[in-house]
Amino acid sequence: xxxxxxxxxxxxxxxxxxxxxxxxxxxxxxxxxxxxxxxxxxxxxxxxxxxxxxxxxxxxxxxxxxxxxxxxxxxxxxxxxxxxxxxxxxxxxxxxxxxxxxxxxxxxxxxxxxxxxxxxxxxxxxxxxxxxxxxxxxxxxxxxxxxxxxxxxxxxxxxxxxxxxxxxxxxxxxxxxxxxxxxxxxxxxxxxx
Amino acid sequence: xxxxxxxxxxxxxxxxxxxxxxxxxxxxxxxxxxxxxxxxxxxxxxxxxxxxxxxxxxxxxxxxxxxxxxxxxxxxxxxxxxxxxxxxxxxxxxxxxxxxxxxxxxxxxxxxxxxxxxxxxxxxxxxxxxxxxxxxxxxxxxxxxxxxxxxxxxxxxxxxxxxxxxxxxxxxxxxxxxxxxxxxxxxxxxxxx
Numbered sequence: 001x002x003x004x005x006x007x008x009x010x011x012x013x014x015x016x017x018x019x020x021x022x023x024x025x026x027x028x029x030x031x032x033x034x035x036x037x038x039x040x041x042x043x044x045x046x047x048x049x050x051x052x053x054x055x056x057x058x059x060x061x062x063x064x065x066x067x068x069x070x071x072x073x074x075x076x077x078x079x080x081x082x083x084x085x086x087x088x089x090x091x092x093x094x095x096x097x098x099x100x101x102x103x104x105x106x107x108x109x110x111x112x113x114x115x116x117x118x119x120x121x122x123x124x125x126x127x128x129x130x131x132x133x134x135x136x137x138x139x140x141x142x143x144x145x146x147x148x149x150x151x152x153x154x155x156x157x158x159x160x161x162x163x164x165x166x167x168x169x170x171x172x173x174x175x176x177x178x179x180x181x182x183x184x185x186x187x188x189x190x191x192x193x
Numbered sequence: 194x195x196x197x198x199x200x201x202x203x204x205x206x207x208x209x210x211x212x213x214x215x216x217x218x219x220x221x222x223x224x225x226x227x228x229x230x231x232x233x234x235x236x237x238x239x240x241x242x243x244x245x246x247x248x249x250x251x252x253x254x255x256x257x258x259x260x261x262x263x264x265x266x267x268x269x270x271x272x273x274x275x276x277x278x279x280x281x282x283x284x285x286x287x288x289x290x291x292x293x294x295x296x297x298x299x300x301x302x303x304x305x306x307x308x309x310x311x312x313x314x315x316x317x318x319x320x321x322x323x324x325x326x327x328x329x330x331x332x333x334x335x336x337x338x339x340x341x342x343x344x345x346x347x348x349x350x351x352x353x354x355x356x357x358x359x360x361x362x363x364x365x366x367x368x369x370x371x372x373x374x375x376x377x378x379x380x381x382x383x384x385x386x
Contacts, residue, residue: 019212019221021363028212028223126319129337144322148335148351156349156361158341168349168361170214 001128002101003094004063009147010037011177016071016169023164033071033086035171038178040064040091050093050109054119060095062104067092094122106132138162194321195294196287197256202340203230204370209264209362216357226264226279228364231371233257233284243286243302247312253288255297260285287315299325331355 001009014035021028040047042061051058068089096104106122120134130145143157151173159165194202207228214221233240235254244251261282289297299315313327322339336350344366352358 017214017219017221019214019223019361021210021212021361023363023365026210028210028221030212030221123320125322127316127322127324129318129320129322131320142341144337144339146337152351152359154349154351154359156347158345158347166345166347166361166363168212168214168359170216170359172216 001124003096003104003122003124003130004101006124006128006130006145007037007063007065007092007094008039009150010065010145010153011039012037012173013175014153014171014173016069016171018071018073018167018169020073020165020167023166029074031071031073031086033069035067035069037065037067040066046091046109047093050091050107051095054105054107056095056105056107061107062094062096062101064091064093066090106134108134132157143167194317196289196297196315196317196323197294199317199321199323199338200230200256200258200285200287201232202343203258203338203346204232205230205366206368207346207364207366209262209364211264211266211360211362213266213358213360216359222267224264224266224279226262228260228262230258230260233259239284239302240286243284243300244288247298247300249288249298249300255287255289255294257284257286259283299327301327325350336360 014037016033016035017030018033019028019030042058042064044064047061047064048058051061066089069087071086073086091109093107094104095107103121103123106120108118108120118134118136120132123131123133125131128146132143132145134141139159139161141157141159143155145153145155147153153169153171153173155167155169155171157167159167207230209226209228210223211226212221212223235251235257237257240254240257241251244254259282262280264279266279284302286300287297288300296314296316299313301311301313311327311329313325316324316326318324320339322337325336325338327334332352332354334350334352336348338346338348340346346364346366348360348362348364350360352360
């Protein structure tokens with residue numbers, strides 16, 4: 001599985017159960033959310049703008065995905081939860097390291113814990129595990145994603161910085177993606193083969 | 194990292210925080226345990242016996258590790274927890290598929306959810322993630338282990354069968370291993386290089 005196939009497989013709507021292990025206070029906290037991923041065209045103006053913000057040629061975008069989520073965690077301040085205080089969206093755009101599409105930069109717009117555009121790294125392993133590594137300010141995050149079953153995605157990783165937390169999500173697909181637009185991947189790079 | 198180096202790195206005593214996501218009832222359950230791993234000599238009689246039980250030549254054992262644990266989960270019957278009802282030990286012995294030590298059989302004695310000897314599979318990926326796949330009776334389990342930091346091990350996976358559960362452990366090393374006995378690994382196979 002390459003990075004484009006990984007995002008394509010991840011398309012659809014997922015119910016996510018998340019648990020965080022807070023390492024300093026040694027407590028576990030759980031929550032749930034709904035996550036939706038749709039592929040965007042690499043010609044989408046938001047994708048072109050994101051590439052240009054980071055100084056990449058938009059032609060280098062292997063594919064693009066928009067992820068939206070809405071959820072809550074046990075320790076949320078219930079007074080502010082009204083519209084879901086874990087709600088947001090991100091656009092992800094992978095850009096390969098030269099000809100090796102198994103690793104590269106991952107451009108990201110409007111993340112969960114930050115609002116400025118962020119460049120992370122992605123690595124696809126030999127056993128189809130996607131690792132995402134992101135640094136923003138003093139926060140470092142490293143998360144692995146894999147599919148033990150076609151409609152089950154597991155995610156686990158660490159966030160180090162303001163607080164030290166490990167987290168785990170069990171995500172079950174409840175709605176399959178709309179029929180794929182094959183134009184979403186840049187096939188000229190061989191990325192989807 | 195190869196499978197022998199992985200086990201060697203895992204030696205020591207770890208504090209483990211475990212969370213299980215019960216997929217059918219959609220509930221998370223947490224618990225804690227202490228896990229200790231020590232390398233055994235491949236000449237240890239228990240290791241030789243385990244190989245012979247499974248019809249393998251003991252000379253094929255790449256290394257051997259004994260894991261003991263003691264813990265409890267939230268939903269445990271408190272009346273029976275006295276001595277810790279998640280307590281036990283396992284001996285692991287990896288046997289490579291021919292010359293490829295990155296994957297092979299994993300012999301196992303006295304597991305957590307079963308008492309009969311079990312043969313599973315191990316795979317080391319390109320990014321140093323160890324996957325263990327075990328089938329015993331109608332139960333199938335698949336778990337990934339990796340070290341985001343030298344003294345931090347994350348484990349996550351699924352168990353399918355009697356119940357469908359995903360689980361996640363954050364494990365922090367609290368006691369380093371005793372000085373290594375270099376005789377524990379079968380260096381003649383090149384496994385520890």
